Amino acid sequence: MSLRAFFSAVVGGLVLLTVVSASLLVVLTSALEGMASTLSESVEGVRLAEELEVDLLVHSRLIAAPDMPLVADPSRGRSPSEIESDLHRQLGELHASASTGEERQVLAEVERDVADYLGAQRGLSEAQRSSSSYDGRVVATLDAALRSLERLIQINVDQAQEARAQASRWSERANLLGLVLGLLLLTTLVLVVFWLRRFALRPVADLQHAMRDFGAGRNRDSRAPEEGPSEIRDMALTFNEMADSLAHQQEQQLAFLAGVAHDLRNPLSALKLSTALTSPGRADVTPERMQRTLALVRRQVERLDRMVGDLLDATRIQAGKLELQPEVRDTRELARSVVELYQSSDPGHTLELVVPDAAVLVRADPARLEQVLTNLVSNALKYSPSGSHVRVAVLEDADHAVVAVSDQGIGMSPEELKGLFVPFQRAGNAKQRAPGVGLGLSVSRRIIEAHGGRIEVESQPGQGSVFRVHLARVSDSAPRLPAASDEEEPAGGEGPGAVH
Structure with a gap:
């Protein structure tokens, strides 16, 4: 597992845990809010029912004995008609606070019993109201209304107790859930720390130790274990x-x-x-x-x-300090000077120069480009048998000037071609044929690449090799410095073509 995947999984788990916790908290809050609302409505229902009971009793007392003073007058100086108005208002408030079907059903009975009581009171004469033999029908309807109100109060009390019990159960669930989430979070953190110490920090420490030993030179064979993320x-x-x-x-x-x-x-x-x-002491020096x-x-x-x-x-x-002094020069002139140099000093091979009639101009450092061509021609002569043919050709296309050096030498295998331009590396057969340190081709390639060109090689064992140098051409109208061959053409020269 990678560190990115591990931390993504950990962050994803923490986010999921946070979302679940937030969702459960919202559910718990909503449930507690509903229970609190039920409890509040139940308390309000009990209060209104008790006020309605008190007003019914006060109303009955005022009607039965209007002249008898009350020790504490709950009616607060109200008349029977005002109490009746309050009774209707209280019934309306009880309707608004009723939340269950059973409560509404009992409330309907309360309304009916209160209406019966008020109807019975209105049907009595003044003498009957003030007589000691208070009408039994009025007492019966009053008792029925009070019993209905007691039932309503009991329903609200039961609802309040149920809401309280539910709140207690939800509180226990919330405590248990909080404990579980806390343990889960703690376990996750412990596992993360353990995983980091076991599978991430230890490989990092081993890597640091290996790098320190290798960098200090104490152990050049020190290698880091490839384990962990x-x-x-x-x-x-x-x-x-x-x-x-x-x-x-x-x-x-x-x-x-x-x-x-x-x-x-x-x-x-x-x-x-x-x-x-x-030495001067030797007499046989002719x-x-x-x-x-x-x-x-x-x-x-x-x-x-x-x-x-x-x-x-x-x-x-x-070091990145190769300096070039580019000039616009004719590739034919540079190739001709190199071929003439080796033609005069190496009679054991046949050198042929093939150039086009028109100038092939490039912008290059002439000394460096001659160095590259000299290296290629020298290698072609060194690794070719005596009497073989070495050909130097200047070619051109729409965008490039190409100098091709071909020989009939020992050639190279595909494996040898892979390390041909690597510094200090030489093929086994090349080491046997000619001395050298293996830098010439590497330097030549870097010089050509610094000019924006490239070197290509084609070779097969025993069939010779062809090196091609590609450089960008410039237009014939570009200014160029005169070369020695431009100022003084050798007498009797053959011009373009073969040089032997």
Whole structure:
């Protein structure tokens, strides 16, 4: 599981838990609000029913004994007619507060009994109202009304007690639910902390330890365990790949230093031997031998200069300090100068130059472009058997100038082509055929890429190779500096075509 998925699941669970808790809180609040409303209505119903009872009793007393004073007059100085008006008002308020069918049914009986009582009171004469033998019908209707009101009061009391019991049950449920949610949240936090410590923090600590050991140089074989969340596994994998790459580069550097030391020792040994042969104390040094020795010295010095130049160029490229001085030049002229250089110094191969009649202009650093072409032609000569044919052709299309160098040499396999432009790497057969440090092609490719071009290679073992340099063309109207070949054309030159 990845950290993103884990935290998404944790956040989703917490959000779900919060939503459930909020929903349950809303339900609990609504239920308690309904119970509180029922309790309030029940209390109000009890109050109105009791007031109605009191007013009925006061009304009956005022009608039966109007001259007898009351110890505490609940009527507050009201007349019987005003009390009757209050009775109707109270009945209306009881109707408004009735919430159940049973309550409304009993309330209807109360209304009927109160109406019967008031009707019985109106049917009595003045003498009958003031006589000691109060009419039994009035007493009976009053008792019926009071009993109906008692039933109504009991219904409201029962409703209040039921609401109170429900509120108590809901309170217990809320307490239990709060305890469960709290335990669930605490358990989730404990699991999150455990998972982070076990599956996230420990791999991070192992990765940090491995990086510290590797960076301090205490253990170059230190690698991070690839475990834990996918992000940490990817980090550990990246670190391990980087460590392997650095270790491989270190091995390559050591091999490169060993190769450079070996390749430098060969020309230095030749130079040392040459100087010994030409020492003044030797009497057998003939002019011819001296010329051969000087030619050997010149070749070894050129070899050393080329090796040092490649090393310096590789260093500048790695540091990002390769400087170019681009000019608009004719690719034919640059190719011709390189071919003429090797044609005069290498009689063992046949060099052919094929160029078009029209100028093929590019914007490039002429010295650097000659360096690339010189490297390609030199490799073609070194890795081709004596007497073979090397061809340098300048081609063009709508957008690019192409310089192709083809040989009939040893060729390369697809596996060898993959590491052809890697610094300090040389194919096995190339190491046996010619000395070198494996920087020429790498430097050449970086130079061409700095010009915005590219180098392509086609090769097969035993069938030779073709290197093609692609550079962007410029229009013929672009200003260009004159080359030596423009100022002075050699007499008797063959012009475009083959150079042997």
